[in-house]
Amino acid sequence: MAAQDDERRKIERDLHDGAQQQLVALSVQLKLAEQLVGKDAEKERELLARLGSQASAALEDLRSLARGIYPPLLADKGLAAALESQARKAAVPTTIEAGGVGRYPQDVESTIYFCTLEALNNVAKYAEASRAIVRLWQRDGHVEFAVDDDGRGFDADAASYGTGLQGMADRLDAIGGELLVESHPGTGSTVSGRVPVGGTG
């Protein structure tokens, strides 16, 4: 976990010092540009050109940051292979059943990947489970996932979400998906979600 925290802080710093600063500078200069409208066409053109290249630089920074965050195995081989590899390292014996899924846009794959890993983290930290099962399938134009454990269960009311579950719900919501948590103390838990991917498969 400490390595993960370090990684998170590094990303936070990279965002803060990189794209965030660049975007702040951009919005300040956009205000300047606004004041130049109709006054000094030449200066305005110069400023706009500069703003354009600064926007490209910020985008490039974000892209390379995203490449660093996005696991290479997920990029190369997709969800099933990336999750298999994580399952082999999991503290709780974990099975992946993902035969029916293919490749999806990067934001879909990374959202499902990170949601699944956070659900497995929670199983390891709290569930006292003897096993976990991750299932992925495609139905009605959605990719769906479910992480199931046979542990102690918990009060799965949305009010008791911590940053982990809330982050999962937010990430899924951002791409039109949704999160479902089913658990009753004593009966294990199922954390599942679905994301629209179009088509009817």
Ligand SMILES: Nc1ncnc2c1ncn2[C@@H]1O[C@H](COP(=O)(O)OP(=O)(O)OP(=O)(O)O)[C@@H](O)[C@H]1O
């Ligand atoms: N599979 C599970 N089995 C038992 N309890 C769980 C399980 N998943 C989550 N919980 C309970 O739900 C709470 C909220 O989980 P959530 O991931 O939102 O936050 P967290 O894990 O406590 O903190 P963070 O994810 O920010 O490290 C956990 O503290 C734990 O009590």
Ligand SMILES: [Mg+2]
């Ligand atoms: Mg958590």
